[in-house]
Amino acid sequence: SQTIHQWPATLVQPVGSPLSLECTVEGTSNPNLYWYRQAAGRGLQLLFYSVGIGQISSEVPQNLSASRPQDRQFILSSKKLLLSDSGFYLCAWSPLAGGGYFGPGTRLLVL
Amino acid sequence: EDKVVQSPLSLVVHEGDTVTLNCSYExxxxxxxxxxxxxxxxxxxxxxxxxxxIEKKSGRLSSILDKKELFSILNITATQTGDSAIYLCASNAGNNRKLIWGLGTSLAVNP
Known part of the structure; x- marks a missing residue:
C-alpha cells in the first residue's frame, strides 16, 4: 500500500530564515505530487504541483519554491521566510486512477 | 477557469439531524x-x-454524483458530535490529474 511521509510535524522559524520541508511517497511510482498551504483552518491553496522529476508548476507567485529531485520526493523551500508564510503545509499525491491522499502536514509558525 | 464551489460554508445542527452538503464543479x-x-x-x-x-456509502455517510448538472452531495444521517469537522470537496481534472478544491463546509454537531 502507498504511504506518504512529511516532516517535521511542527516548525517554528524566525522571519528571514530559510525553510526546507520534505515529502516522500512510498509504494507507488510516477505519482503527481502537490504542495498545499492551509490558513485559518480551511481553504486549501495549491502552491506547487509536479507530474515528474524536475517538473514543477507554480500556482501562486510567492517567495517559496519547490523541487522534485527524485520520483517520490518533493521538497518545499524558501530562502527567507515571511510572517505570512505561517500556515499548515500539506503534501499530497494522486495516482493515475484518480483521487488524492495527504501526508500528515507540517504546522509552520514564522515569528 | 476551473472551480469547485461548496455550500453551505458553515452549518450547525443537533445530534441526530441529517445534513446534506453540496459541491458543484466546473x-x-x-x-x-x-x-x-x-x-x-x-x-x-x-x-x-x-x-x-451511483451512490457510495460508508456507514452513515453517503455521496452521489450528477455529471449532467455538475454537482455532488454528501449526506450524513443521524449526525453525532464526532461528525463535527470541515468537509472538503475536490475535483480531479485535466490531463495532469490536478486537484481543484472547494473552500469546505464547516459542520458543527451540538449534543
Missing amino acids: VTNFRSLLWYKQEKKAPTFLFMLTSSG
Whole structure:
C-alpha cells in the first residue's frame, strides 16, 4: 500500500530564515505530487504541483519554491521566510486512477 | 477557469439531524470528484465518485454524483458530535490529474 511521509510535524522559524520541508511517497511510482498551504483552518491553496522529476508548476507567485529531485520526493523551500508564510503545509499525491491522499502536514509558525 | 464551489460554508445542527452538503464543479476534462473530512490535522479521504447516479456509502455517510448538472452531495444521517469537522470537496481534472478544491463546509454537531 502507498504511504506518504512529511516532516517535521511542527516548525517554528524566525522571519528571514530559510525553510526546507520534505515529502516522500512510498509504494507507488510516477505519482503527481502537490504542495498545499492551509490558513485559518480551511481553504486549501495549491502552491506547487509536479507530474515528474524536475517538473514543477507554480500556482501562486510567492517567495517559496519547490523541487522534485527524485520520483517520490518533493521538497518545499524558501530562502527567507515571511510572517505570512505561517500556515499548515500539506503534501499530497494522486495516482493515475484518480483521487488524492495527504501526508500528515507540517504546522509552520514564522515569528 | 476551473472551480469547485461548496455550500453551505458553515452549518450547525443537533445530534441526530441529517445534513446534506453540496459541491458543484466546473472543470476541464473532469475525471473524478472527491470528498474529504478534516478535523484538526490533514484531510482524510471519504469517497471518490466517477460515475453519475451511483451512490457510495460508508456507514452513515453517503455521496452521489450528477455529471449532467455538475454537482455532488454528501449526506450524513443521524449526525453525532464526532461528525463535527470541515468537509472538503475536490475535483480531479485535466490531463495532469490536478486537484481543484472547494473552500469546505464547516459542520458543527451540538449534543
